Amino acid sequence: MNGWGVLAIAAFVAGMLAPMAGQSRPREWRVNGMLISDNGTVRSLGLTVEDMEALTYGIDEIPGYECRPNPYNGNHTIIGLNGNGDKPTGWLRSLILRGWTNLATGALLRVEVRVYDKAAGEYESYENYRWGSQVLPKLGSFSGLPIGEECFHYGKTRLWFREGRVVTEVALLLRREAELADGLFMEALAWGIEYRIRQHPKKLVGMAQRPVTLLVANKPVGQGKIISLAGVTVAPFSALEPTKISLETKRTKTDWTVTASRNGRWVKIKAFSWEMETDKGKVKLERPVFPYKGELIVPLRQVAEALGISVQQKGQTIALLPK
């Protein structure tokens, strides 16, 4: 090839690359079964991979389930940051989608959380889902309790809810749906996501949440972790420790149980259960138990009273008074 030929090729390549100079391009990368992409070349929600992971359960946080990479694509988690962020206008969204497999039955569990740039109701609502799918959704949760601002479900295995800027879908895929499906398990998972949304360091719900102060012997405990879920105060079990309870945690691949005892009284709770065992028998819970950052979150009043602790509430302040 003569000198002119080389020059012509160089000019062609330079011509191809010149329009791309200064442009940042969408990125995609994989880490340990997670496929992560970021399309925020023009706009960004300001949410990181860690921010998105904080909105769902950890890969080992659901007893009896584990994250197995899909045999075809190697993924158990998809994290997409700043979807549509390569365009100057329109919707902007980040999402996390994670799949787990039941160790015993092979049932597939899936949680998807989508965060928008503004109130999610502007993009997704029950009305949007009322046609165009093979099966129609039904308004409300499985228990009848209101999760988020709006919720609906399909069959016994899929629950959708919206809260502030966030939409969440929880789904379970079973070979024998009719016999085995447990909508309340799905709903317990959803309440755990609702807690994570409200706990999130980046503001994801519209109205500022008034903090709940928990006092034991006039000292605040569990700051920031005690919130109201649709009118019921929930707290990590450890918030009760200053009342001189003893806690025993049993955590295996298939079980996560905590037993608390105090002055001969005891309660035993299990992750994602809607009831607790006590020295006086089984008690139905107002909100399910779910894990968060290595602890189980429980309905405060019911558990405290079962352990012989009096609960007094004035406004946003709750005092635990050991008897």
Added chain:
Amino acid sequence: MEKLQIYSDEPKAPMNPAWVSVLRISCQWARGESMAEGAAIALTQRLWENGHYNGGNPGYTRYFRDANGLPIDDRERFYLKAFLEDPWFPYGQCNDFADFLVCLITSVGVPIDKARRTHQLLLTDDTNFQTNWITPAGQAPTKAEWTYHQFVFTDHVWDGCLTLGEYGNFVIGMNFDGYKSGLVEAILRYDWQSAPPAGWFVPEVSAISADQMPPWPWAN
């Protein structure tokens, strides 16, 4: 070691050019088949065997609307890249299974390239028919109440989303009337429509990732 699969014709739309990620699967699932019909049969069966029907909820397809905001029935966009990357792949509702089956079959050069819906989208706001016993992919035999169904259809029906009857008969090149009578136990509201007005189209495929998919239900 993976063998190269060679068919008698080049990939067809919407898989023209064929995606490597689709060819990797179609060649694996249709291994040993050298005739067009044999490949289509193998791909339909393997899709059902490996698939997870999501119960009939929105998945990886989106619809188009006209200037008045009304749905257009003769188009549909299938977010193929996002579908391929799903942690539960192959996972979705009937639209996703039908559109992906079109991609699989056309990727190996077989001209079975259209998805067909049973009803216009505007009629999918309530249940339209009850099925006979079927076995959706990844599930136990059941009877379902559906607003519509979507499958692959040129002059015969191919459906990797379900098998028919108590014995799990694959839908591999059935004639339309036989398929309908096998699937439908009772019409509850509107009967299956001819196409058009019900949708019958080569699905558009999209190479964007899940986070770039627009909110349900519109592609435009």
